[in-house]
Amino acid sequence: MKIFKRALSAELMSSASAIFLIILGIVVAQRAGNIVRQVSKGILPNDAIGTILTFSLVQFMPMMLSLAIFLAVLLTLTRWHRDSEMVIWMNAGLSLRQWVAPILRFISPIVLIISLFSLVIMPWANEKADNYRAQLKKRDELSSISPGTFKESSNGDRIYFIESFDKLGYEVKNVFVQSRQHGKTGIITANTGSRFKANNGDNFLRMEHGRRYEITPNTLEVMTTEFERYDIRVEIKEAAPSTSTAQTRSTQSLVSGASPGDHAELHWRLAIPISTIVMVLLAIPLSFVDPRAGRSLNIMFAILIFIIYNNMLSIFQAWITQGKISILIGLWPVHLIFILLGWYLYHRRKHLKPLIPDWFKRRAKRA
Template sequence: MILHRYINRQVFMTTVMVTFILVMVLVSGRFIKYLAEAAAGEIAADVLFLVMAFRLPEFLQMIVPLSLYIALLLALGRMHMDNEMVVLRAGGQGDGRVVRSLVVPLLMCTTLIAAFTLYVTPRGDAEVNRIFEEQKDRSVLELLTPGRFQVKGSGDSQRATYAEHLNREKGVLENVFVADASFHQDKGEADRLLTVWAKSGKIITEDGISYLLLKDGFQYQGKPGTNDYKEVGFKDAKVRIGGDKSDSRPPKVRGRSTRELISERHSNNEALAELEWRLSLILTVPIMGIAAIPLARVNPRQGRFYRLIPAVLGYMLYVGMLLVCRSWISDSKPGAVPWYLNMAWIHLVAMLAVSMLYFGPALWRRRAR
C-alpha cells in the first residue's frame, strides 16, 4: 500500500501540472481565435466565455490522456534515475507490481474520459453549435461596436456599418452609416453603391425578419459625379438587416448523443467515424498508460528525458493514425466501409507494440543464445 500511494501521488501531481500547462496553451490559442471573430463582428463578445466553457470538456478529453502518459514517463523515469526501481526489483517487486500500483489512476482517468467522450463533450458541442447558429442569425448591427466600422460579406457583395454611439437604455443607435456595395467580378470595382446616413436607428423585428428603423436621414445611390447619382431625404426608413428566423438546425455529428450515433452508424459514415473515435479515446488511456512503464526505463547516464521525445512521438503517431482513419471513414461511400477502414486494427497494432516492449527484450536474448 505504501508503494501504491507513493507512485500514485507522484503520478497525480505531475498529471495535474502537465494538464494545467497544456490547457492554458490550448485555451489561450482558441480564445484568441474567438476574440478575433468577436472583433470582426462575427460573434458577440458576451458569448466568448460561454463558448469556451462548453468547449473545455473537449479540450480535456484530448489533453488528460496525454498528460497522464507524460506524467508516467516523468515519474517512473525519475524513479529509474534515482535507482528506486533497482531497489524495488531487488526486493522482488517487478513491473507487475508497478502495473498493479497504476490500476487506480488508469481506471480513474479512463472513467473520466469515458464520461467526457460519451456524454459531456457531445452536449457541450451541441450547445456551441446552437450558440453559433444564433450568432449567424444576428445582423451586423446587432454585433456592432460603437465608434468602429464593421464590414461583412464575401464575393461580390459587402456591407459596411458604423454607429457613432449606442444608447443602451433606449436601445438606439446614433449617427448611423450603412453602405452596400456590389463589385464587378472582372474589374473588381463597385458597380453599385448604396449609402444611407441617419441621425438615429433602432432594430425592430417584423414577421421574424430584422429591420433597422432609421429616422431623419439621407439615402445616396450611384457613383458621385455620374448622371444617375441620386440623393433622397427621408423621415423614416426601414433597412432589412437579417434573414428569416429559422428553427434551430440539428447539431453537427460531434454534437449528437452517443445513442444517436449507435442508431445511425449503419447508414451514416460520419456517425460511425465519430462513434469509433469516441471509443478510441477511451482505449488510448489504458493502452498508452501500460506502454509508459517500459518506455520509462532509462539508464542514469542517459537522463530521465532520454526516451521522453520518442515516447511522445509514438503517442502522436498512434492518435494521428486514429484521426486519419476517422477521416477515411467519414469520406467513404455511405453504407460501404471497407474492413481495413476500422480503428480496431490500429488498437490491435498498438497492443502488439506494447507487448513487444514487455516481452521483446526477453525473446531477443533467448534467440541470441
C-alpha cells in the same frame, strides 16, 4: 507496499494536475486566439466568444485528460528512474508487473470521466455548438457589430459604424450608416439611436437628431437633410437549417445507425478511453532512462508513439467512413498493434535490455 502506493499516487496526482493545467492553458490560448480572429473579421459577434470557447473546451476535454495522465505517468516514472528511486523500490522486491495495478487504480476514475465525456457530453456539446452557430447566422446585422469598428452588411449595400452600445445592446450612440440605393450614395449620422421590432416582426434601427447626405456619383450634387427621427430596416440573415452529423448524434443513436460514418464515429468515441489505458501502460516501460542515450530520448520516443497512435486511429476512422474497412474490424487493429508493442517493451525491460535497440541508435547517430 503502502508507502510505495502512497508515494506513487501523490506524485501522479500532483504531476497530472500541473500537466493538465498547462495543456488547458495552451488550448485556451489557441482556441481564444482563433475565435478572436473570427470576431475581428466579423464572422462572429463579440458576445459569442465565451460560449464558443466553452463548447470548444468541452470538445477537447477527453484528449486533454488522456494526454495529461499519459505524460504524468511517463514523467513521474522517468524521474524515479533518473534519481535512482526505481532501483531502490526494485531492490525492495517490487517487480515491473507490480507497478501496473496501482497505476491502473489511479487512472480508473480519470478514464471513467474520459468515457463520460467521449460517449455522452462531447456529442451533446457538438450539437449545442452547431445549434448556437446556426442561431448566430440568423441574427440581424446589428448583432454582429463590434463597438468602434466598421461592419459591412451581408449583401454589401450598407456599412455600419456604432461607437458604443448600452449593456443590453438596444441603445446606441454616435451612429454612422452608408448605403447605396438607386445609383446614389447615402450617408446618415446621428447622435443616438435605438433598436426596435415592428408589429410585423421586422427589425429597425431608429436614429434620432441627425443628418442624411445624399451624393450623386461623378457630380458635385450633395443633398443634406436634418431629421429628428429616421428608421432603417435591418435585414435578418437567412441561414440554412443545421443538419445532424455523426459528431452531434448521441451514442445510443450511433449504435442503431446504418451508415459507415455512424459506425466510424462510434469506434472513435470508444477508442479514446481505450487508447488512454494502452498509452498509460506503454508509459511504464517507456519511462526507463538509459544514461548513455540521453535523458530526454525516452520522452521524445514516447510522445512520437502517442502521435502515431492517434494519427493511425484517425486514418482508420476515415477508412471506415469510406467503406475501405469493415465496421466489425473498426479501430481494433490499431489497438492491437500498440498492445503488442507494449508487450514487446515489457519483455525487453524485464530482461534489462534497452528499449531502443543498439542498431537504431547507431543509425540515428549516423543520420
